[in-house]
Amino acid sequence: MKSSNTIFLAAFIALSASWAGFVLVPQIQLGRADQAKTIPAEDKYPLARAGLAAQGAEVYRSLGCVYCHSQQVGQQGVKVEVLLLDAGTNASSTLAAIAKVHPELNKPETITGLPKEIAYVADIAASDALVKAVTAVGGKVEVNVIPTGSDISRGWGKRRTVAQDYIFDHVVQPGTRRAGPDLANVGSRLADLNWQLNHLYAPKSMVKDSTMPAYRILFEKRKIGKVASADALKLTGDSAPPPGFEIVPTDKARELVAYLLSLRSDAPLFESPVTPPPAAAPATNTVAAK
Amino acid sequence: MTATSPTTPSKIDSSCRLPLFTLFSGAAVWLVLSSVFGLAASMTFHKPDMFADCAMFSYGRAYPAWSHLLVYGFAIPSGLGVGLWLLARLGRVEVAKPLLIAVGAKLWHLGVMVGFVAIVNGQTSGYEWFELPRYAAMILFLSFMLMAIWVFVTYSRRTETALYPSQWFTLASLFWFPWIFSTATLLLQIFPVRGVVQSSVAWWFAGNLLNVWLTLSGLAATFYLLPKLTNRPLQSHYLALFVFWTVLIFGTWTGIPMHSPLPAWMSTLSSAAAVMMIVPMLALASIVFLTTIGAKTACGGGSLCFSKFGVLSFNLATLAAAIAACPAVARVTDFTWFTHGHTTLRLYGFFAMTMFAAIYHILPRVTGVEICPRRTKSHFWLALIGTLLLAVPMMIGGIKQGLKLADVSAPFLDSTKATMLGFRIGTLGEVLIAIGALIFLANVLLSILSHYRAIAKIAIADATAIQTAEVKL
Structure with missing residues (x-):
């Protein structure tokens, strides 16, 4: 390099790029974030700390x-638990519908002793297929999203x-x-x-x-x-x-x-769902188990 | 350079004297104090309740005091001083307004002290590597600008127009710091941004400070010292240019850890940049290899030893950071002492060692008095062993800690116990580093003192000569 202008230009280009990336863009993306609503309760979250x-x-x-x-x-991923609450009026067609999506569940025990967990799938998309199939024939299901990971x-x-x-x-x-x-x-x-x-x-x-x-x-x-x-x-x-x-x-x-x-950040949010929602803050001073 | 030329190296050196004395002596004092706090912080892991009644030395204050003093107290002033001397020598020009630079340096040290007092009294900002409160940050910014302006004026008055790589690195570092520091001060402390944008700004700042500023300032010295001390030309300017560009382009995106509440694209980008830092690392290794191969200079515990170990540490620290940026490894090493281990290697092993090399090279030229080689040699070995004992067990302990953390069947306390051996060895490293820092302080102060003593001797000799002349009359 022969001139100092080149040096300053090089430094300016490099630094302004990362400044735009890690200072400006996050500010645009997150800098005006406001309270969101929890799902499904629709409470405002988070609340500012007081006193x-x-x-x-x-x-x-x-x-x-x-x-x-x-x-x-x-969090490393989520597990989705599908609970069958009610097999509907025509139990055998419900079972057939379930079996179409999950052939391994094609056995009579699947629809007895309800409500119970019938499937444990890797993501929400996989649970959707099952939910659609069951609700189409009049069954009732509940889906629980359970985050997983070492933390x-x-x-x-x-x-x-x-x-x-x-x-x-x-x-x-x-x-x-x-x-x-x-x-x-x-x-x-x-x-x-x-x-x-x-x-x-x-x-x-x-x-x-x-x-x-x-x-x-x-x-x-x-x-x-x-x-x-x-x-x-x-x-x-x-x-x-x-x-x-x-x-x-x-x-x-x-x-x-x-x-x-x-310090509590467990409210279920659209971007980070968790069901069933955790219990509300305890009113008493009972020692929570570690 | 001819003897008749108005700017001889010795004239240039003496024009540097005042600012360099101020910058280096202050840096050496802060280094000693920082190692005291480093030692106090590390003692917490031997006896957690040691400072239970003394807030100042409690871990949460001793640790930020250590890092504040090390980075703002030692690293930046010594880097600036070395940069100033390099720009003056390479540009064959006397320093412009040395008094104003010295005033700026004094003001800087004042800012460091204000920040330090604030931190140990609990006024810390809460951002890692940017612990100083707003008022101290403002003092530092103003004093940096005061110094940087006159350093730049010195550069622009140069009589030697051809540029050497060390000049590119120093100039870029002069430009880099005010930008990142003012961004951090404005957006974290004066007009704080909302929520995790703070984390993003703080990590961006820390990444740029540790991975770019320290690299620019340190390599400026390395590229001057290695060819000079081995008496061989730098191999080559093109490779150095390549290092310069790649450090700027990749280094500036580092800093955001893999695990954070920020959007995933940011940590992904940052990790990719940390991996890409292998590119300048390899180029630097080639430069050092090609430049020093076949050189018959014995290093003997002097500047060359310091500088070579600095390059080695830079490469190891960059490699460790790159490996830890891979998602599979980050899952284990994030949140552990591994990160602290390679950061320590970068700070003590690369930057501090390179600065020692440069200061031991520069001071004798500025003062006209040699530093006792035995003292620099003992400093070298203490600093080298101390750094290795501190950084390596910390990295190994960090991996053990991470494996325990990832294994949910192991209780949490197992992960803290896994690092204990590392801490015990690390404390020994801290002790050696502290002794080394004391020797460094002694070397710098004795060197400055002997300069003034020599001047005083000449003055006394002159006075006696005049007196005897008067008596004869």
Whole structure:
């Protein structure tokens, strides 16, 4: 190259191309995304975080949780479960219709003991053929879409996370590393407030062999006054404070836990369906199984 | 160059002195501090509760402090300093406004410090490789522009018009940084974009910073040093041009991980670009092979050793990133320490080593005082072993972690346990790197100090000469 103009032109062309691709196009494609409707309930999704949970997002960012915890669920595919609810008035023609699509189901047990699952197919297109065949002869079927993949098997989510899940987040922290488990749905997986507080104070007391650092900075250790504080942590074993002392969560701890409990991205969406829809948020503080 | 010419190499070198002293000494201080935080972060994996009562050193703050200081504190100022010297020497021109560049460098270091204090106090932005808050980012942008303008003016006043590859790389790096950095600052912090577009911008920025900016700045030094130190011509300018184009074209699309909530076309495109980075990698390997083959220069732990190891690390890191970009491999390595392993290899193994090579080559010329070869040699071995002990076990641990994560029958904690051995060895690597960084700091400061001591000696000698003359009168 003889002139500096060529160098700058080369750099300009290369960089403007990737700028257009990874900054401009995503902004056009996703930058104005708004609430979508869940299927089939047609609720608005997502809802912006409010109050404590919104403040907790700042605590999450400030403590650098993202360096160990991702907030995104992957999915390798879906399985579609076809349930036969009712064989209709003419059961034998229903069976014939089913057998046309799935010859291996041509046996009387297929239409007895209803409702039950009759087929488990790889995609929605394959289930459509069966649904059409059965409904044409008056049978009733239900189709359940079940996402699959290692993240889902681990219970980290019901479906993959999509751009829609993050539209109200600033800062968006999908994370790139899993030194700890994924937190995209920690609010539905571990919905107990006290469990979360105890876990932040002394992770090993809640999860044996946990490698997570304790966040004692979020708690205050103080002398028990005339009356013990109502919100002091109930700790046992090694993590319990010395007699006469109590461990009380600070505002930051409460905010962070409110945020963690708000983490839930399992609403069934058109672009990422999951049926039957997951149960609504639990009203009580029962410990959700891991 | 004739002796009568107004710009002799020594004149050029002395015009670089002030900016280079400021840039390099600051970079060396930040490198030491960054390795302290790297060590603190790595200790978390030995004793998770070590910093449970000390927020500053807790992993979520020590880690971003490490990366912030390493990239913005060490890498960019040292890359700029080396670039400035290369443009001045290759263009046979004295530096324009060295004082203003030095002021810019001071301002840059101030911005780095503001960002660092903010990060350890929890004001981190939350974007990886762009942790500094808005106010620190603005200081850095302004000071970079202040420096870049005068570096460019220096280049445009050159008396030698023929361009050498190192000049292309340096110029492109001067152009690249303001663009990507201003995009990230504007769209992430000042007028934040909505939802995952933030992730897209942040990953685009990080990819361009780590895979393009560091490559441009590092290879500018490599293409100058290798021919110079082996006393052989660069083989060849055409291959170097090919590396330049392919790094720009492919490197700029890297950065978006395979697994992300972004539309699939983006990660697919980004992975393809990461695989295509093998092309410049092979071209670079050929250049280095053809240039240095048959050269009879012993490297002896000096600049040549640093530079050669830098090229080797670049190739290994690029290859690892390319392999990890294949969907079948990404399924295992995404979300694991593997990525961190090859990024560390790129930062410490390629970029830092290349900068050490360049600084050890440049400083004696600028100060007129040699650096003790024993000290550079011990720095070389500490940095080399430290980098390998840090990066390689991390990559192996990452693969083990990924296999456990993919195997749903294994409990999650098995995947963290699988990396523990890697961390234990890695901490040793961090210790060696930290000692190496201390030696580097000592080398830079002693070199600068001995320059001023020599000046002082001359001044004292002059003064005594005048005094004796006066006495005689």
